[in-house]
Amino acid sequence: MSQPDSSRRAKSIGHYILGKTIGEGTFGKVKLGTHILTSERVAVKILEKERIVEVADVERVAREVHILKLIRHPHIVQLYEIIETRRQLYLIMEYASGGELFDYIVAKGRVPEPEACRFFHQIIAGLEKVHAMNIVHRDLKPENLLLDEHNNIKIVDFGLSNVFRQGQLLKTACGSPCYAAPEMIAGHSYVPHLCDMWSCGVILFALVCGYLPFEDQNTSALYKKILAAEYKTPKFISEAAPVTSPHPSISRSR
Known part of the structure; x- marks a missing residue:
């Protein structure tokens, strides 16, 4: 038995089928998307409008979108498309699988x-x-x-x-x-x-x-x-490395 149309629509946006969640953000989730025709994978950043209420937040989102539209470079994630609905803003972006x-x-x-x-x-x-x-x-x-x-x-x-x-x-x-x-x-x-x-x-x-x-x-x-620039370079670093005693481990920044 086929699913209702509303259920199918909930799993796609534009020409993309939405898959698993691959990230969480301040204003929503990032989902893996797949282009219906080409099967190209993309990252779909879903911004929930109801979470973007403060003036500073509106400015932050607008600034990020503006900057992503401007920049094109091999080592900067690319913004392909923006899709807006009544409740969400979908940023269709380059997917980095690594x-x-x-x-x-x-x-x-x-x-x-x-x-x-x-x-x-x-x-x-x-x-x-x-x-x-x-x-x-x-x-x-x-x-x-x-x-x-x-x-x-x-x-x-x-x-x-x-x-x-x-x-x-x-x-x-x-x-x-x-x-x-x-x-x-x-x-x-x-x-x-x-x-x-x-x-x-x-x-x-x-x-x-x-x-x-x-x-x-x-x-x-x-x-x-x-x-105070209070840090030390471990002995295993070569002289060619431009950095400067062992510390427990790298931890996620606060």
Whole structure:
């Protein structure tokens, strides 16, 4: 016996059949989608309009969509299509089947330096494109770096990003504390692209070491370590690696 039409509609949007949930966000879920005709797999970010009520949230979503529309680069996740219904906003996006770089680091323990170098080069290449368009990400971390089927980096989650003018300083502190630049956590104005570069340095450390350079359960103590640049390079790192004693393990940022 066939299912009611309403049930079939609930499992598809536009030309895509919706599958399993592959992620959770502030405003909804991310589901795996499959194009009905081509069988191409996509990530469908479903934003529930009833959750986007505060002015700041509306601005955040609008800014993220605007930025994703602008950027086209091999190492930045692509936005293919936007479908709007009365209750939801569907962002049809490129699907990165390899999952988060975070999980890759955890599974490996630490990433061999030649491979870490390749990842880092791809992150910088994507970020260079972002900064060339006067856009700052402000939430770079392994959880926001996905891997495609060929283990290539895809930068995602531009929810905290912003557009800046040449020479403009920003003041808003955002992102994950473990990856935040000293000037940001100190409450000072900061050069937009430099805060992203600091986060990249922390990511590189996490890649080659398997743990974070700055970590503490107490946020105040964590900030003091970052401001004092209090970290050490393990002995197993080669002199060629531009990073700097063993720490328990990399953990999901707060």
